[in-house]
Amino acid sequence: MFFVSNPCLYDFSMKPLLRPIVPAVLILTISTFQAVSNDDDDALSKHPSQSAAIQKSEHGSPRTTTVRLTEEQQNVGGLVTDILTAVTFQPEIMAYGKVIDIQPLLALQVRYQAAATEAEIASAALALAQKNRDRLMILHRENIVASRDLAQAEAQYQSDHARLQAARRLMQEIRHEAQQAWGDSLTRIAFDGESPLFQEFLNRSRVLILIALPSGHTLPPNQRSLFVARESDRSAAHQADLISPAPKTDDLVQGETYFFHAPSDRLRAGMRVNAWLPASSETLTGVAVPPSAIVWHSGKPWVYRRSEDGTFTRTEITAHHEYGGFWFVDRGLAAGDEIVVTGAQLLLSEEFRTDIPDEDDD
Numbered sequence: 001m002f003f004v005s006n007p008c009l010y011d012f013s014m015k016p017l018l019r020p021i022v023p024a025v026l027i028l029t030i031s032t033f034q035a036v037s038n039d040d041d042d043a044l045s046k047h048p049s050q051s052a053a054i055q056k057s058e059h060g061s062p063r064t065t066t067v068r069l070t071e072e073q074q075n076v077g078g079l080v081t082d083i084l085t086a087v088t089f090q091p092e093i094m095a096y097g098k099v100i101d102i103q104p105l106l107a108l109q110v111r112y113q114a115a116a117t118e119a120e121i122a123s124a125a126l127a128l129a130q131k132n133r134d135r136l137m138i139l140h141r142e143n144i145v146a147s148r149d150l151a152q153a154e155a156q157y158q159s160d161h162a163r164l165q166a167a168r169r170l171m172q173e174i175r176h177e178a179q180q181a182w183g184d185s186l187t188r189i190a191f192d193g194e195s196p197l198f199q200e201f202l203n204r205s206r207v208l209i210l211i212a213l214p215s216g217h218t219l220p221p222n223q224r225s226l227f228v229a230r231e232s233d234r235s236a237a238h239q240a241d242l243i244s245p246a247p248k249t250d251d252l253v254q255g256e257t258y259f260f261h262a263p264s265d266r267l268r269a270g271m272r273v274n275a276w277l278p279a280s281s282e283t284l285t286g287v288a289v290p291p292s293a294i295v296w297h298s299g300k301p302w303v304y305r306r307s308e309d310g311t312f313t314r315t316e317i318t319a320h321h322e323y324g325g326f327w328f329v330d331r332g333l334a335a336g337d338e339i340v341v342t343g344a345q346l347l348l349s350e351e352f353r354t355d356i357p358d359e360d361d362d
Contacts, residue, residue: 065314067304067351074310077350080342081306084287086335089321089328091279096253097211097228097260101269102201105182109190112174119167126160133157185244186259197261207264209240211275212250212257219245219258219277226277228262234276235324238263286330288323293341295348303333304340304347312340312347 069077133153139145178187186208189195200206209228213219219242227237240262249257260275267273293303294317301320304312320327333339340347 065351067312067314067347068310069312069347069350071310077343077346079340079346081338082290082341084289084333084335084337084339086285087288087323087328089284089286089323089330091282091284091321092276093214093217093279094232095211095213095217095226095255095275095277096250097209097273097275098250099267099269099271099273100208100210100259102208105178105186105190106202108174108178108181112171112178112191115167115170115174119164119171122160122164122167126157126164129153129157129160180247183244183247183259189243201261204264206261207267207269208243209260209262209267209273209275210246210250210257211240211260212253213255214253215255218256223277226260226275228260228267228273228275230266230271230273232274234274234322236266237276238265240275284328284330286328287333287335287337288326289317289320289329289333289339290326290341293339293344294327295344297348301327302348304344305333306338306340314348314351 069079133150133156136145136150136153140147140150175187175191178190182190189198197206201208211226211228224242225239227234228240229235229237240260243259243261246257246259249255289303294301295303295314297314301317302314303317305315306312315332317327317329317333318331320329322328
């Protein structure tokens with residue numbers, strides 16, 4: 001039985017992960033196989049009656065080839081089988097991201113707060129200057145104070161008014177600068193009040209991530225989260241929540257960009273991360289195939305499926321998705337199929353045994 005958590009998604013640049021080790025596995029298998037057959041004592045060929053029966057059918061889709069082994073031959077080869085169970089899988093799109101250093105945003109916030117403080121001081125001074133000017137205007141009309149005193153009060157009022165306007169203008173300029181670099185949502189989070197999320201950024205319990213989607217893809221309107229992890233490790237991915245679209249694209253991936261926030265576990269500013277989001281709302285049903293069951297032949301992946309009569313059928317895997325360390329397959333195999341999970345390479349070697357000329361043949 002297979003039990004897999006945290007499904008993986010489809011990688012556009014997916015390459016056969018097991019292909020580089022096939023030669024080593026093949027050599028090891030053949031060596032092991034030959035060790036049993038030293039001095040022409042091969043366990044599978046010592047007795048003609050025990051030779052493997054092979055029937056090839058390389059036509060159609062998927063293509064199949066069958067090999068029949070006795071129980072003794074299966075035991076000698078160390079074959080282990082397992083029965084596939086049904087699993088569900090939601091196709092995903094892999095995107096790329098980067099953990100963003102919020103220091104530039106923090107610097108803008110400090111400047112904005114300083115300008116806001118200056119505006120508050122100027123506002124208080126202006127209110128006081130206005131009261132003093134209004135009082136002197138009344139006294140001047142009653143000829144109690146000289147015109148010079150009223151003029152000084154008016155000058156002070158105008159100075160404090162200009163000072164307030166300058167502080168407010170500086171605040172607006174800093175806000176515009178932040179909006180151009182970080183967008184409206186992050187600017188509000190940083191500038192307007194005590195945002196819990198911004199405090200989490202400051203204490204590093206959460207991190208800000210810029211996600212760049214592959215070219216031609218866009219974030220669905222109702223998609224508010226995705227999963228992120230380092231080093232393409234889908235099983236260790238954490239949920240990241242959407243903040244807003246980002247005003248700038250990524251240097252490496254020229255796709256649509258979005259700001260997300262995620263737990264800071266194992267994530268540091270400047271790190272590159274992988275992200276996974278659903279490709280559609282459709283959920284597929286298939287089986288999870290362990291990598292140990294895969295053999296490569298002619299550049300294609302195959303598995304050996306065992307029949308009730310002991311026949312092993314080599315079946316091509318025409319399409320698959322990465323699935324938490326397994327291969328998700330929804331065509332050619334089904335729940336209940338019994339496949340070889342250990343010793344498949346031995347079956348492949350036995351299948352092509354007859355294609356190798358005998359040393360004694362001229």
